[in-house]
Amino acid sequence: MNDPAAMLLSQGTQLNTIGRYDAAVPLLSKAIAAQPEAAEPHCELAFALLHLGRANDALKEVGVAASLDPQYERPHRLRSIILNELGLHKESVGAAETAVRLAPDLPEALYVLGSAQLRAKHVDAAGRTADNLVRIAPALAFSHLLAGQVAIRRKQWKKAEDANRRALQIEPTQQVALNNLGVALQGQRRTKEALEIYQRAAQLNPNDPIAKGNIVRLVRPVSGLGVVLDVVRMVAIPWTIPIILIRLTVQFIASARRRSQLRAGAQLYYDREWLGSRWQLWRVLVAALVFALGYAALGILQLRGWSLVSTGIPVLVLLLVCIGIAFSAILGRLPAEIGRRWRALRPSGHDK
Structure with a gap:
């Protein structure tokens, strides 16, 4: 590379290293303009763009780099990482395999291949890659990291x-x-x-x-999904209600014990995060209790010969009331949340 392009590439690479990707982009663009036939500036620019959330632009840059130097493994390695970010896991594995074919003993290429294989759910292939990586580079932390990910x-x-x-x-x-x-x-x-x-x-x-x-x-004592499943079980199999309530009580006691083991900073964070969701969970638990008591009352009325109870309409009404109790806050926020997500999906025009 000529001196101006090399200097610009060096400065852009240093900025990438310290995480200043927005500042690296203009320098790397100048490096490409100074020497457009060099592959490395395109790779560094792709790296910066990826970390700025511009995966599609990054993908274009690695494509250019690969065409400029077909025997250089880094464009294919970066392409694999970018495709993973885009959710194209099968294509990501193919790009990583090309990188490893070009540089069979490069630890970074093997790690990217193993990560792509895990994302694509090729666990056995990832295990073989991890074994190979540990054999080649036992002194590198990410070799054992990949082996641990496969084991998990x-x-x-x-x-x-x-x-x-x-x-x-x-x-x-x-x-x-x-x-x-x-x-x-x-x-x-x-x-x-x-x-x-x-x-x-x-x-x-x-x-x-x-x-x-x-x-x-x-x-936390329970998750939102766990509570929903418990409610479904109580509705479908009413005799499990006492068992589920006892289990939830035990979980809340265990949660309080684990909370007491938190350090001060972690405890403050947990309380702040849990406070945002625990009232919703309490609503679900209250709704489950209301349903249990209401269902028992309807059963007693049915035994006493109330014909309306046997139609199933009161149970449906009770269920709808309990759903309203449990999820009133979520239902109230739903229109605003849909609007927010719609606005986020619309193109902003910043990259035009």
Whole structure:
């Protein structure tokens, strides 16, 4: 490359390294203009565009880079990452396989291939890739990270724990390995240890939504889907109502115990996040209790010979009332939420 283009590429690459992708784009565009036949500036520009949420533009840049230098593996590796972001997992595997064919012993290419195979649910192929990667590059943290991800997908929790601990020995601040270690511990029902690991991950990167989400999911007594399923069970099989209510009581007690194990910062975050959803869950529980009592009352009336009760109309009315109690807040916000999502999907024109 000529000197001006090389200098612009170096500056753009440094900005990409520190996460200043918006500042990198104009410099890398100038580098391309200074030497349009070079593939690397297109790769760096694609990297920046991907992190700015412009995946389709990034895909165009790696296509240009691949056409300029067909034997260079990086455009195909980046293409695999971008296709994964776009949800095109089968195509992503194909691009990663091309990168590995061009650079069979490059650890980064193998890691991208293994990640693409996992996304495409080719778990056995990902396992072979992970074994190969660990053999080639045992001193790199992401080699063991991939092995741990494969083990988690296979629900081999102890193997996943060992792999992620090896990754953390090499790179103690590896955020993904910390989160995955927590998942592996939780899979072994070692919830106290898992909670401690999740808190370490959240403390290491307070902006990591995965770590904080893991804390909420582990500590909360019930999930929204779980409550809905319990309501369905109570409606379909009324005699399970006492069993479900006892189980929910036990879950709330366990949740309170886990909350007491949180550090101050994590506890504040959990309370803020849980406060936004727990009132909705309480509405569902109240609705379930109202339905249980109402259903029992209707059963008593039917035994006393009330003919209207036997038609099923009162049960339907009771069910509709309980749905209104449970989901009144969601139903009230639904029109505004639909409008917000519609506006978000409309093209903004910023990239025109």
